[in-house]
Amino acid sequence: MPTAADPGPAARGGIGIRRLAEGEEEAFARCFELAFSAAPTATHTERARLGLEPGRTLVAVDGDEVVGTCALLSLEMTVPGGVLPVAGVSGVGVLPSHRRRGTLTHLIQRQLQDLHAGGEAVAALFASQAGIYGRFGFGMAGDxxxxxxxxxxxxxxxxxxxxxxxxxxxxxxxxxxxxxxxxxxxxxxxxxxxxxxxxxxxxxxxxxxxxxxxxxxxxxxxxxxxxxxxxxxxxxxxxxxxxxxxxxxxxxxxxxxxxxxxxxxxxxxxxxxxxxxxxxxxxxxxxxxxxxxxxxxxxxxxxDGLWVRLVDGARALEGRGYGAEGELVFDLDDSGCPWNRGRYHLEVGPGGARCRRTRRSAQLHLDVAALGSAYLGAARLVQQARAGRVEESEPGAAARADRLLSWPIAPWCAEVF
Ligand SMILES: CC(C)(COP(=O)(O)OP(=O)(O)OC[C@H]1O[C@@H](n2cnc3c(N)ncnc32)[C@H](O)[C@@H]1OP(=O)(O)O)[C@@H](O)C(=O)NCCC(=O)NCCS
Structure with missing residues (x-):
């Protein structure tokens, strides 16, 4: 039944989006391997059985055929000052016969809605190509x-x-x-x-x-x-x-x-x-x-290494630690997750961080991908401002934000998930 959150297959050129059913790992592995032009084998199916989490895997279907795949993994990731549950986006593939018809876009939109409805505040991934995920609000967060x-x-x-x-x-x-x-x-x-x-x-x-x-x-x-x-x-x-x-x-x-x-x-x-x-x-x-x-x-x-998507920006910012105390008022733009949009006041004190909506004047305007790039501590808002990705309405605001968000150890993940 089409809803506002899911307009249904007719609105997607006949491609349906649904959760992977039990026993469908072979169809998942076949689609995913073919998307990478590899020959699917029993080993791939076994790896899918071992790695996929029930209820967190989506497939795109054309009739009975699985033509797109996308999985979420429940990860515990180190963030500056602690650890957080993070949704790892993995197993992304669309068959060459069905590419560039918006299938990945629909899969990611559905994942973000699912996360908003009761999941992790942060999603992360490794990209096969660096041009794919920026449009979905992911920022390159680690070299x-x-x-x-x-x-x-x-x-x-x-x-x-x-x-x-x-x-x-x-x-x-x-x-x-x-x-x-x-x-x-x-x-x-x-x-x-x-x-x-x-x-x-x-x-x-x-x-x-x-x-x-x-x-x-x-x-x-x-x-x-x-x-x-x-x-x-x-x-x-x-x-x-x-x-x-x-x-x-x-x-x-x-x-x-x-x-x-x-x-x-x-x-x-x-x-x-x-x-x-x-x-x-x-x-x-x-x-x-x-x-x-x-x-x-x-x-x-x-x-580019890790990419980060803040699905709930305020919760994500309150969930990490900071190397300095201070505050920042910023306007966050987010076309993929409208619930994130707005003006926030981030205050970092001895007891931790608080990030709430505010009516105070903004010092900085940025897109969610730019904030995602800074989130794990490789803060580079000054560099992004130089490239026009971040706008200062108060001189020096990007440098002050960088001082708050930076962390001395570079973000990196040993495992490519
Ligand atoms: C990458 C892939 C998943 C894209 O799927 P898709 O269904 O064709 O993507 P969409 O039709 O939703 O494309 C959405 C947008 O992303 C762009 N895009 C898609 N793939 C892209 C790529 N590889 N590089 C740059 N842009 C890309 C499209 O041009 C489109 O842009 P637009 O909105 O401006 O028109 C698919 O091509 C694929 O499976 N590739 C091989 C396997 C792979 O790389 N998987 C990703 C693993 S991280």
Whole structure:
């Protein structure tokens, strides 16, 4: 029955939107894999069974055929000063036969309405392409760094003392439980990181080994018998004119302190027969950069990482911590979530943050995507004002807002969900 919130399939060119029914994981996996031009297999269906949450997955249907997919994951994410429940948007795909007919738009609108009706105040995602999600109110909230380093030139000079030792673990799949402590201590210190329960460790591992037959190696760093960091990696041995020129790809490197992460890098850079170490996914404030004797031995490429959507802006702002006290009055614009629109007064004091509607004059005008970009602490309202994305009605308001919202550890999430 069409309603104001859902005008029905006729208004969507015959495409219906509904929740995934029990037992439909195969149809979900088929559509999602075909959207990425991959051949769907039983493993994909199994991964969908393992990863999807009942009641939080939407499909778009054309008659009986699933032609679009979109899932919400119940995540616990570190935010500045604490942790919050966050809705992870994942499994987004529309069949090439049905693209650019508004299907994704309808799926996301429905998700946002569902969240407004009783869900998390914040949604987050990783995007396959950076041009897709800004129009839905998501702001780029964390940078991701691709790292490539020639081991021959990579001397680590300023190495903080880690006082531990490295150990190679012989059966990584059976040893994931050993990694949880280090992961958790790292997670709670960095905005953007998400909690992993045993189920998530298993689905994360399944994802890691799914489409790549090369073995994953695991080395841990431990101190007094406690694992305080680990690195999972793959090595491809190569020979060029008789010389070894192997490539080592880091899958995940986690330490509970910068000194531990430096020790893990040192271990990787010293592995014989490897001439290059690379990873596409590291935080922009990785300790490696400041430990290298020769900065140019490191090749860094910066791009978008986490995207954040404030579904309930006031609740989201009250849910995080702040590095400074102060206040800000701002006008928030939001075409996708009209309930968010309006003027707010954010006050940060010793007891926490309060964000309420107000009639006072606004110092700053911004769109919800701009605020989402600042939310996890990589605040860049001054930069966005320079690009015309944020408007000041009081000089210096963007810089004052940045001081309130900034956090010393860069937001980043180890897991691409
Ligand atoms: C990306 C994808 C989900 C878009 O689905 P869709 O149903 O075609 O999207 P819509 O028709 O709702 O498009 C909405 C708007 O987004 C734009 N858009 C869609 N995909 C885009 C892309 N990849 N890059 C830039 N803009 C895009 C459309 O042009 C349209 O713009 P408009 O409102 O100005 O006309 C679909 O093309 C797809 O499955 N791609 C491959 C898999 C993928 O990348 N999934 C996303 C994982 S994060």
């Amino acid at each position: 991701d760094c691709a790292v490539r380093i020639a081991t021959r030139d990579a001397e680590l000079r300023a190495l903080p003392a880690a006082l531990g030792r490295m150990r190679i673990v012989h059966d990584p799949a059976a040893s994931l439980a050993q990694l949880g402590g280090a992961y958790d201590r790292c997670r709670t210190g960095r905005p953007g990181m998400i909690r992993r329960e045993e189920r998530q460790w298993r689905s994360w591992w399944a994802e890691l080994v799914a489409d790549d037959p090369r073995p994953v190696l695991l080395a841990v760093h431990e101190r007094e018998g406690v694992v305080d960091g680990y690195v999972l990696y793959r090595v491809e041995l190569r020979w060029a004119q008789g010389q070894p020129s192997g490539l080592l790809q880091v899958q995940e490197l986690i330490g509970d302190a910068p000194a531990v992460e430096a020790a893990l890098w040192q271990y990787l850079l010293g592995i014989d027969l490897v001439s290059e170490v690379e990873t596409w996914h590291r935080p922009p404030d990785d300790v490696l950069r400041w430990c290298l004797a020769d900065l140019r031995s490191l090749n860094l490429t910066l791009r």
